[in-house]
Structures are given as C-alpha cells and as structure tokens.
Amino acid sequence: MDVQLEIKNLEKTYDKKVKVLKDINLQVDKEEFLVLVGPSGCGKSTLLRTIAGLESVTDGCIEIAGRDVTNAPPADRDIAMVFQDYALYPHMTVRENLAFGLKMRKTPKEQITAEINRAAKMLDIEHLLDRRPAQLSGGQRQRVAIGRAIVRRAKLFLFDEPLSNLDAKLRSQTRIELADLHQKIHATSVYVTHDQVEAMTLADRIVVLNGGDIQQIGSPMELYQTPGNKFVASFIGSPNMNFFDGALETKTDGRRVFSFAEGEFDFTNAPLPKNDGPCTLGLRPESIKVLAKKGREAEGPVDVKVKVALLEPHGHENHLVGLIESKQVIVRSANPHRLAVMNSSKKGDVLEASVDRSALHWFAADELGERLETVHPTLN
Amino acid sequence: MEITVLPAISELLLLLLILAGILATGIGYIWLNYKIWKYPFYLPLTLLFGISLGGYTYANGASQLAAAFFGTIPFLIGLYFKRGLKGDFKSSTYFLAPAVIGVIFLFLYPLVFEFYLSFRDLSLRTFSDWITTGHVPLADNYGLSNYIEVFQNRATGQSFIFVLWRTIMWTAINLFFHLSVGLVLALLLNAKGVKGVAIYRTLLTLPWVIPQVIAVLVWRADFNESIGFINQFITVVNQLFSFEWSGNVIMPLTWIGFEPKAWFLDGSALFTAACIVNIWLGIPFMMINFLGALQSIPHSVYEAASIDGATWMQKFRHVTVPLLKPVMVPASILGAIWTFNNLNVIFLMTDGGRYEGADILVTDLFKQSFTYYRYGFAAAYSFVIFAILCILTVIQFRVTRPRHASTT
Ligand SMILES: Nc1ncnc2c1ncn2[C@@H]1O[C@H](COP(=O)(O)OP(=O)(O)OP(=O)(O)O)[C@@H](O)[C@H]1O
Ligand SMILES: [Mg+2]
Numbered sequence: 079m080d081v082q083l084e085i086k087n088l089e090k091t092y093d094k095k096v097k098v099l100k101d102i103n104l105q106v107d108k109e110e111f112l113v114l115v116g117p118s119g120c121g122k123s124t125l126l127r128t129i130a131g132l133e134s135v136t137d138g139c140i141e142i143a144g145r146d147v148t149n150a151p152p153a154d155r156d157i158a159m160v161f162q163d164y165a166l167y168p169h170m171t172v173r174e175n176l177a178f179g180l181k182m183r184k185t186p187k188e189q190i191t192a193e194i195n196r197a198a199k200m201l202d203i204e205h206l207l208d209r210r211p212a213q214l215s216g217g218q219r220q221r222v223a224i225g226r227a228i229v230r231r232a233k234l235f236l237f238d239e240p241l242s243n244l245d246a247k248l249r250s251q252t253r254i255e256l257a258d259l260h261q262k263i264h265a266t267s268v269y270v271t272h273d274q275v276e277a278m279t280l281a282d283r284i285v286v287l288n289g290g291d292i293q294q295i296g297s298p299m300e301l302y303q304t305p306g307n308k309f310v311a312s313f314i315g316s317p318n319m320n321f322f323d324g325a326l327e328t329k330t331d332g333r334r335v336f337s338f339a340e341g342e343f344d345f346t347n348a349p350l351p352k353n354d355g356p357c358t359l360g361l362r363p364e365s366i367k368v369l370a371k372k373g374r375e376a377e378g379p380v381d382v383k384v385k386v387a388l389l390e391p392h393g394h395e396n397h398l399v400g401l402i403e404s405k406q407v408i409v410r411s412a413n414p415h416r417l418a419v420m421n422s423s424k425k426g427d428v429l430e431a432s433v434d435r436s437a438l439h440w441f442a443a444d445e446l447g448e449r450l451e452t453v454h455p456t457l458n
Numbered sequence: 459m460e461i462t463v464l465p466a467i468s469e470l471l472l473l474l475l476i477l478a479g480i481l482a483t484g485i486g487y488i489w490l491n492y493k494i495w496k497y498p499f500y501l502p503l504t505l506l507f508g509i510s511l512g513g514y515t516y517a518n519g520a521s522q523l524a525a526a527f528f529g530t531i532p533f534l535i536g537l538y539f540k541r542g543l544k545g546d547f548k549s550s551t552y553f554l555a556p557a558v559i560g561v562i563f564l565f566l567y568p569l570v571f572e573f574y575l576s577f578r579d580l581s582l583r584t585f586s587d588w589i590t591t592g593h594v595p596l597a598d599n600y601g602l603s604n605y606i607e608v609f610q611n612r613a614t615g616q617s618f619i620f621v622l623w624r625t626i627m628w629t630a631i632n633l634f635f636h637l638s639v640g641l642v643l644a645l646l647l648n649a650k651g652v653k654g655v656a657i658y659r660t661l662l663t664l665p666w667v668i669p670q671v672i673a674v675l676v677w678r679a680d681f682n683e684s685i686g687f688i689n690q691f692i693t694v695v696n697q698l699f700s701f702e703w704s705g706n707v708i709m710p711l712t713w714i715g716f717e718p719k720a721w722f723l724d725g726s727a728l729f730t731a732a733c734i735v736n737i738w739l740g741i742p743f744m745m746i747n748f749l750g751a752l753q754s755i756p757h758s759v760y761e762a763a764s765i766d767g768a769t770w771m772q773k774f775r776h777v778t779v780p781l782l783k784p785v786m787v788p789a790s791i792l793g794a795i796w797t798f799n800n801l802n803v804i805f806l807m808t809d810g811g812r813y814e815g816a817d818i819l820v821t822d823l824f825k826q827s828f829t830y831y832r833y834g835f836a837a838a839y840s841f842v843i844f845a846i847l848c849i850l851t852v853i854q855f856r857v858t859r860p861r862h863a864s865t866t
Contacts (some may be wrong), residue, residue: 132761153767165758169780178776179766226762 080108081144082266083129083234088138090124090290098124100290102138106234109264115277115313116287122270125287126236129268130159143233153182158227159236162243164219166211172222173207179230193229200262201225217248224256228263235267241276253279274314278302286310308447311360311439317397320366320407322359323443326350334455340403343381348435349452358447360439363397363410368419369430375415378432384409386427389420396420400429473669507532576837577601585831597834604838614826616817622846625798625818628733632797635737637790640744641782647745648752659749666742674806677735681721689718722808725815732807732816736800744789751785752778787858791851798847819843 083106090099098121106112114122127133129140131152139148147155158179166175173194180190198204201221211219220240227235240256241249257280260267271277277284278298286293286301286309293313294306305311311319324338326345333346336359343359351357366384370376384400384407395412398420409431411417423429440450512529516522535556542552578594578601588594597603609618643662647655665673680687696717700709711717719727755778763773804821805811811825820843827836 130761130765132764152761152765153769157765159762159765161758161762163756163758165756165762167759167762167777169783178763178768182767182772226766230766 081105082108082110082142083268084141085129086139086141088125088128088140089136090121090128090133091136098290099128102290102292104285104292104295106266106268108266111260111267111269111280111282112285113269113271113277113281113283114285114287115271115274116293117313118272120287121290122272122287123238126159126238126268126270129234130157130236131155156233157236158230158232158234160220160223160227160238160240162239164211164223164243166219166222166226168211171208171210172203172214172225175211175222176207176225176229179226190229193231197225197228200228200259216244217252220244220252224259228259228265233266235265237267237269239271240269241271242273250275256280274316278314284314286313288313304449305360305439306449308358308360308441311441311449315362317363317408317410319439320361320363321441322361322405323356324359325356326354328354338405340405341382343433344379345435345438347455348438349454350438351440351450352453356443357450358441358443360441361407361433362437362439363408364412365434365437366407366409367432367434368398368409368411368416369432370415370419373415375413380430381433382431383428384431386423386425386429388425389423391421473672477669504533504536572837573841575834576604576841578834579603580833580837581835582831585833594834604834605842607835608839608842614814614817614822616822621817621819621822624729624816628729628736628818629794629797631733632736632740633790633793636740636744636793636797637786639737639741641748643741643745644748644752645778647749650757662745663742665739666746670739670802671806673739674735674803677731677738678807678809681731683718683720683722686721688721692716692718722813728807728813729816732804735807736797736803739803740793740797744793747785747789748782751782755781791854791858794854795847795851798850799843819846 083104085102085104088099088102088104089097091097102125104112114125116122124133128135131147131150131154135148139146141147142155142157167178170178176194176197177190180193185193194207195204198207201224203218203221203225206214206218206222211222214222220243223240241252244252253276260280269276269280281298283295283297284301285295288309294301294310296304296306301310301314305314308321312321322336322338324336324342326334326336328334333344334348334350334354336343336345336350338359366382367375367378368384369378369380382402384398384402386398387401387406388399390397390399395410396417398409398411400407400409411420419429438452440452441447442450508529508531511532512525515528516525520528538556539553575594577597579597580588580594584594599606646652647659647662652658681689683689696709696711699711700707702708709717721727721731759777760773763777768776798818799820800818801820801824804816804818805824808814808816808821811817811821811829817825823836823839823843826832827839
C-alpha cells in the first residue's frame with residue numbers, strides 16, 4: 079500500500095519550553111482512516127495542526143504523498159480540514175463556502191458547480207445551498223464543513239473533534255454517516271477525538287497519545303484485546319478496566335497465585351507471566367463473571383465474592399459497582415442469566431463471581447506499566 | 459497670538475478634574491437610584507434635590523413661585539416612577555411618557571420652532587419687540603429672504619458653494635484617514651503574536667479620551683509659528699536633507715512645500731492644520747470599532763481560508779473586509795455626519811473665527827449668525843445644512859446597502 083502521510087521524528091515545543099510532541103513517528107496508508115485519541119491536552123490538536131501546516135514544527139519532517147511538506151504553507155499541502163467550531167465563512171452562503179477553496183485554486187466554473195452538486199448530494203444539503211451558516215443547525219453546519227473538504231478532493235482529510243459540538247443523539251448519527259462517507263470516497267483521513275466510541279467505530283487504526291508520546295498504534299480490536307501498557311488499557315474500553323496491584327508467586331505445591339491487598343486469585347492453569355514478582359493485573363469489567371444458580375452461567379470456579387454497592391441498569395446490560403473487601407471493582411454483563419442475578423440483588427448482597435482466565439492482562443508494576451508476555455502453563 | 463504650553467497643561471488638569479467630577483456624579487446617581495427603589499432614603503433625597511434646585515433658581519433671581527415650582531419637580535418625578543414601580547401603573551406607556559415628553563420639549567418643539575423662525579425676521583432690531591409682544595415679523599420675500607441670504611448676502615465674503623465645497627473636502631479627507639489609519643492600526647493590534655497590545659491600545663485611544671478642547675489647545679501650541687514643535691521639526695528635517703551646492707544651501711524638501719509655515723495666518727495651511735488635528739482626534743474611535751469587529755472573527759476562519767489556499771491579500775479581501783462591513787458602514791456614516799458637523803475643532807483652531815481660511819458650514823453659520831445676532835438667518839442656515847446632510851446620508855445608505863438582502 080502507498081503511504082499517504084509519513085511523519086518522522088516530529089517534535090513540537092511551544093515558547094522554547096513546553097514540549098508538546100515528543101518524537102512522533104507515524105505512517106498513514108492511502109485510503110486509511112486513522113484516529114488520534116488521548117486525554118485532553120495530550121497534543122492531538124497540535125499534531126493535527128502541524129500536519130495541516132497551521133503550526134510550525136520544531137524538529138522532524140512531514141511527508142504527504144511522498145513530498146516533503148515540513149515547511150510548506152497549508153495551501154501547498156493539498157489537504158482539507160474540518161474544524162471543531164466548523165469555521166464556516168459567516169458572510170457567505172453554503173454554496174459560496176463550498177466554492178471558496180476551489181475559487182482560490184482557480185478551478186473552472188463548470189467544475190466548481192459540478193463538485194458542489196456532487197458534495198451536496200452526498201451530504202444531503204442540496205436544499206441548504208443558498209442559506210448562510212447562521213441559518214443552519216449545528217448538524218447541518220457540520221455537513222457543510224465536511225462538504226468543504228469533499229469538494230476539494232484533497233490528498234488528506236484532517237478532522238479535529240468534528241462531532242464534539244453536537245448533542246449525543248446527533249453525534250452518533252453523524253458518526254455513522256461519516257463512516258458511510260468514508261466507505262464511499264475512500265479519503266485518507268486523520269481524525270482527532272477524545273471520544274473512544276468514535277475512535278473504536280470509525281478507525282482502521284487508532285493512535286493513542288498521552289503527554290505528547292505515542293502509547294500504541296493498532297486496530298481497534300488490537301488495542302482492546304492487547305493494550306500495550308496500563309495507560310492504553312485504562313483509556314480504551316468503557317467502563318474502565320479494573321486494576322489489581324499485587325504479586326505473583328509459586329506456592330510449594332506448584333500452584334501459581336496472584337495475591338493483592340484485598341485477596342488472592344488461584345491462577346494455576348491460566349496463561350501467566352513467566353516470572354513471579356510484583357505486577358499489575360487488569361480485568362475488563364466483562365471478565366469478572368457473576369455466577370448464576372444453575373446452567374452454563376453457574377460453571378466456573380468461585381474466585382471472588384463481590385459485595386454489591388451500586389447497580390447501573392442500561393437495559394441491554396448492567397454495570398455493577400462492587401467491593402472486594404474494600405477494593406472497588408466494576409462488573410459488566412449482558413448475559414440474561416447473569417443480569418437476572420444482578421437485578422435480584424440488593425445493595426450489600428454478596429455475589430459469587432468467576433474470573434475469565436482467557437482475558438487476563440498483565441502489566442509491569444513500574445510507572446509505565448508495560449504489557450507482560452504470558453505463557454500458557456500446558457506449553458511448559 | 460499668545461500661546462504657551464503651560465496654561466494648556468493646567469487647563470488640562472482642571473478639565474480632567476471636572477471630568478472626574480462628572481463621572482463621580484454619574485456613578486453616584488446610578489448607585490443612588492439602585493438604593494432608592496428599596497430604601498426610605500428615597501424621600502429625603504428627592505427633597506434634598508428639590509431644595510437644592512429650588513434654592514438655586516431662587517438664588518439666581520427667580521420669583522418665589524418659580525423657585526417653589528422647580529423645587530417640587532424632583533419630588534414629582536420621584537413619585538411618578540415610584541408609583542410605576544410599585545405596580546399601580548405598570549405599562550410601557552407609563553414609563554415611556556417622561557422620555558417622550560422630554561423628546562417633544564427638548565427636540566421636536568425646538569426643531570419646529572426653528573423651522574418657524576427660519577421664515578421670520580428675528581434679529582437684534584426685532585428682538586426686544588419679540589420679548590415684549592411675542593411677535594416676530596415675517597421675513598421679506600414672503601419669508602424666504604433668510605434662505606436667499608444664506609446663498610447670497612454673506613458677511614464673510616466667501617460664497618456658500620465654496621464653503622460647502624471645503625466642508626465636503628474636509629469630511630472626505632478626515633473620513634478617509636480616520637477609516638484607513640484606524641483600520642491599519644486595528645489590523646496591527648489584532649495581529650497574532652504582538653506583545654503588549656494592551657499598552658499600545660491604551661496609548662492609541664488617548665486622543666479620544668482627552669477632551670477635544672484640551673487636545674486642540676495643545677495642538678495649537680504645537681502649530682505656533684515661532685516656538686511650536688511642528689515648525690521646529692520641519693526645520694530640523696529640512697536641515698538633515700540639505701546640502702551645499704556652489705555656495706548655496708539647497709533644501710530639496712522645500713520644493714514640495716515641506717517648509718515652516720505661518721499655520722494660522724495662511725488660509726490653506728490653517729485648513730491643513732485643522733485636518734491634521736481632527737484626523738488625530740478621530741482615529742481612535744474607528745480603530746476601537748474595527749478592533750472589536752476584528753476580534754470577533756474566529757481565528758479558525760482564517761485558518762480555514764489558508765487551508766483553502768487564500769493568500770493574505772485574498773483573506774483580507776474575502777474574509778476580513780466583508781466581516782468588517784457591518785461595523786464599517788454605520789461607523790463611516792456616523793463619522794461623516796460628525797465630521798461634517800464638527801464645530802469644535804475648526805472653531806478652536808481658528809481661535810473662535812479670528813483666523814480665516816478654514817471655515818466649514820457649521821463654523822461659517824456660527825460666525826455669520828451669532829456675531830451679528832441674526833437668529834432668523836441662523837435658523838434658515840441650519841436647515842440648509844440639515845437638508846444637505848439628509849441628502850448625503852440617503853446617498854450613502856443607497857451606496858452601501860448590500861446588493862441583495864438575504865432571503866429565507
Ligand atoms: N499556542 C500555544 N502555546 C503554548 N502552549 C500550547 C499552545 N497550544 C497548545 N498548547 C499546549 O499544548 C498542549 C497540547 O494541546 P492540544 O491543543 O494539542 O491538546 P489536545 O490534545 O487537542 O486537547 P483537547 O482534547 O482538549 O483538545 C496543551 O498542554 C496546551 O496547553
Ligand atoms: Mg484539541
């Protein structure tokens with residue numbers, strides 16, 4: 079596959095002191111949809127703006143379609159950008175807004191008209207073409223902003239949190255439309271968001287940023303199933319992963335046990351890190367399974383007893399905030415039998431739960447918390 | 459002419475003091491109003507105002523009856539509003555009424571009366587008759603002679619058309635520089651990464667804050683022929699650019715008229731000087747207006763434009779100017795009217811009309827009418843100016859109105 083955007087050793091420092099981006103290396107393939115996620119202030123917008131050329135680069139280089147554009151002005155990069163506040167020209171009609179970029183590039187009149195009609199049809203804004211931005215709703219403005227990118231047929235589309243000004247319902251609807259649009263026009267896109275649902279649903283690949291560093295790059299499922307470190311594990315997935323700080327040890331009878339302040343798990347037959355010692359165990363909320371009275375949902379060892387603190391019914395699934403001794407954990411389930419057990423419980427009840435041994439995440443006990451390789455006991 | 463810098467500064471201080479006083483009174487008034495609606499403090503206060511007003515009129519020689527009448531006015535006004543606020547008469551008419559009465563008596567009535575006067579022969583000769591009998595004779599030529607005189611029989615010897623031409627020049631020159639310099643300064647202040655904007659903005663706003671009288675007096679000192687800054691500056695610059703050639707000192711800048719002038723005695727120099735002063739005075743207003751409008755344009759719109767491939771000139775033409783237009787049009791119409799009608803600067807620069815050569819319509823009106831107590835004539839003259847301004851404003855609105863108002 080062709081590489082459409084390549085970023086090498088990119089650094090960005092504001093005011094000679096604040097280091098916002100640290101040694102970013104990134105490749106985006108042609109027609110790929112890449113999503114940048116990370117907490118607020120981690121440098122997502124800054125990275126996107128350096129790609130757009132709106133922000134200068136302190137060190138490193140940026141190539142778009144094989145051409146070094148590190149110091150090129152935004153106009154020469156053949157990119158299109160959708161801003162969080164839409165940045166439509168308030169004094170122009172929708173039609174003029176769409177036409178502006180083409181006019182500046184001296185596109186012939188007939189072609190401008192054709193492009194506008196194509197984009198308007200695609201985005202279903204044909205009836206709005208003669209209105210001004212002030213006469214549009216937020217969602218409609220968003221479409222126009224996207225339309226402005228589409229008519230340009232740019233090499234690279236940049237989106238900076240384009241949906242964050244929309245209400246929840248409109249946001250999920252527009253998200254679907256965006257995914258649909260991408261399947262139609264196959265534009266190479268870099269999309270910034272701090273909403274992990276957007277990231278998971280839209281992305282071909284996700285880049286997780288934290289504090290100006292790339293934490294991990296991978297497909298949504300890769301990030302979910304094998305997070306590279308504790309930060310990625312806690313950032314991706316909702317509700318958050320449960321973390322247990324403790325230590326692995328091998329007992330004299332050969333059992334391998336993970337013990338933490340509030341209890342211990344017997345993981346003798348589970349895939350575990352090779353060596354004993356302090357480490358952190360990560361359990362997704364759905365990996366702690368509440369045991370039912372009978373049937374398939376009653377199978378499995380009783381690993382923990384969870385005291386119910388709060389139950390959050392979502393209809394199709396339940397989130398249960400529980401206590402293992404004094405440690406708070408979140409348990410999620412969508413299985414009807416487990417839901418029934420949860421729903422019939424009251425605050426203070428103690429439920430028995432089993433831990434899914436195929437979904438254990440192990441991280442080093444240090445600050446970075448890197449993922450630890452595991453080995454299956456039967457393979458030794 | 460005797461102008462020194464020192465009295466100007468002391469006058470400046472005095473005027474600033476007065477300004478502070480007015481400000482304090484205003485703030486005090488608002489504060490009291492706020493308190494008054496809720497506290498029994500109200501009655502004593504209106505009484506206090508009443509007593510002071512009545513006392514003041516009485517002390518100035520009014521009859522006891524008149525003094526008593528004035529004394530009760532604050533009380534009545536207070537009562538009026540208090541009743542309204544208590545809910546007895548809560549209607550818009552009730553609260554509008556005082557303002558409407560004020561407008562009628564302070565604005566409409568004088569206007570109508572002035573129109574009436576413009577057809578009457580009210581002058582020093584008939585003035586005492588009017589005071590005693592209330593009768594003013596009709597002016598000659600079926601009452602039109604005042605209007606005829608405005609265009610013909612002129613005390614200053616300058617034709618009406620000439621003064622009108624100068625007024626239009628004055629307005630055009632001033633407005634041009636107000637708008638252009640104001641816009642450039644606003645753009646500079648709004649530029650990304652300028653440090654100390656607050657300081658520059660304050661400094662640049664100063665001409666607007668200083669009372670016009672003070673500013674003009676200081677400028678007059680600067681334009682003084684022998685000791686003023688301007689002439690000395692011109693002399694020094696000329697010397698810098700001078701050279702000797704076969705025994706003569708050559709100053710090339712003087713060839714284009716850049717040389718010390720008798721600013722007040724030379725008519726066209728006086729007009730130039732007045733323009734310079736008024737331009738200096740008027741720039742801050744436009745600058746602040748434009749700056750406000752510029753700052754309300756989101757930065758991302760410019761970023762979108764640069765991604766769309768616009769150069770800075772195109773951004774200025776397609777983004778900045780259209781977005782400034784809603785501010786620029788009313789500001790320039792207001793500015794044109796103010797400049798057209800600006801008595802202060804010319805009046806003060808010509809030392810109350812002593813120096814010739816810079817008069818515009820309003821100062822000409824003042825000079826020709828009130829120096830000779832020609833009230834009917836003054837009324838006619840002001841209506842002529844009023845009519846000219848109306849025409850100019852209508853034209854300006856036509857020209858600047860957007861081509862097609864947006865529908866839907
Ligand atoms: N012009 C600037 N000067 C100095 N520091 C800046 C500037 N712009 C951004 N920063 C800093 O750079 C860091 C990254 O900012 P950035 O806008 O890229 O964050 P972000 O990831 O987009 O956050 P958010 O999700 O809130 O939009 C922040 O700590 C911010 O304070
Ligand atoms: Mg951001």
